[in-house]
Amino acid sequence: MDDLVYRGIIIRQANYGDAHRMLWIFTETDGIIKAVRYGIRGKKTSNAAAFQLFSYADFKLRPSRGDIMTAVSADVIDGFYPVSEDIKKLSLVTYLSDITFSILGEANPDKRILALFLNAVYAAAYRDEMWQKLKTVYELKLMSLGGFLPKLDKCMVCGGAPEYFSCDKGSVVCRLHHSAGDIKLDEVLLSLMRYISACEIKKMLSFNVENQDVFGRLNEITEKYVRLQCDMEFKSLKYFYVICDM
Numbered sequence: 635m636d637d638l639v640y641r642g643i644i645i646r647q648a649n650y651g652d653a654h655r656m657l658w659i660f661t662e663t664d665g666i667i668k669a670v671r672y673g674i675r676g677k678k679t680s681n682a683a684a685f686q687l688f689s690y691a692d693f694k695l696r697p698s699r700g701d702i703m704t705a706v707s708a709d710v711i712d713g714f715y716p717v718s719e720d721i722k723k724l725s726l727v728t729y730l731s732d733i734t735f736s737i738l739g740e741a742n743p744d745k746r747i748l749a750l751f752l753n754a755v756y757a758a759a760y761r762d763e764m765w766q767k768l769k770t771v772y773e774l775k776l777m778s779l780g781g782f783l784p785k786l787d788k789c790m791v792c793g794g795a796p797e798y799f800s801c802d803k804g805s806v807v808c809r810l811h812h813s814a815g816d817i818k819l820d821e822v823l824l825s826l827m828r829y830i831s832a833c834e835i836k837k838m839l840s841f842n843v844e845n846q847d848v849f850g851r852l853n854e855i856t857e858k859y860v861r862l863q864c865d866m867e868f869k870s871l872k873y874f875y876v877i878c879d880m
């Protein structure tokens with residue numbers, strides 16, 4: 635069979651056997667696909683950087699009889715190396731990868747989510763955004779694009795004024811219909827959530843707020859929303875907070 639070329643970014647990797655590495659590559663055409671890079675952990679490997687986590691490249695893959703292809707070579711477009719060189723950035727982007735994987739699974743192409751992921755990795759590598767902003771924007775945007783667009787106009791029960799956000803319902807609710815665990819909103823939080831969930835991907839970080847504390851409160855909402863809707867605790871998130879405290 636002929637080799638195939640896939641443009642994509644390595645979103646996850648794991649050791650495979652003694653000297654090999656399994657790569658999960660997020661491609662535009664086929665979604666997240668798996669490929670093995672043989673011998674990558676051995677002594678002398680050519681082109682190792684091209685197969686690092688978050689390398690964005692044209693990957694040449696060789697189909698095999700099983701479902702896993704062999705990674706033959708890679709033509710790097712951007713290695714996003716500042717991410718790999720900074721443990722805090724690396725652990726944050728690893729968490730973003732994990733929630734993306736959880737929403738999308740393998741072999742489920744989604745151009746918008748790929749664009750979202752690339753934008754976030756780019757921002758982590760080259761822009762000086764505070765992590766609270768990048769994380770919360772990514773969480774909300776991913777949920778919005780991934781089938782969990784929150785209802786943010788009015789109470790889902792009675793159409794009343796939005797005063798709380800219910801992470802399990804995925805909607806704003808009024809004073810009467812909120813329940814324990816719902817998070818109190820204010821004008822700033824609500825308008826930020828509306829902006830982020832609806833904006834173009836490339837404009838998702840193009841806004842300023844007067845008081846940066848709002849990102850702490852927004853993180854509380856979006857992080858809980860992701861956890862409840864994915865029904866999963868993310869180890870990489872715990873690890874990220876350990877790194878932040880160091």
Ligand SMILES: [Zn+2]
Nearest residue numbers: 789792808811
């Ligand atoms: Zn209501």
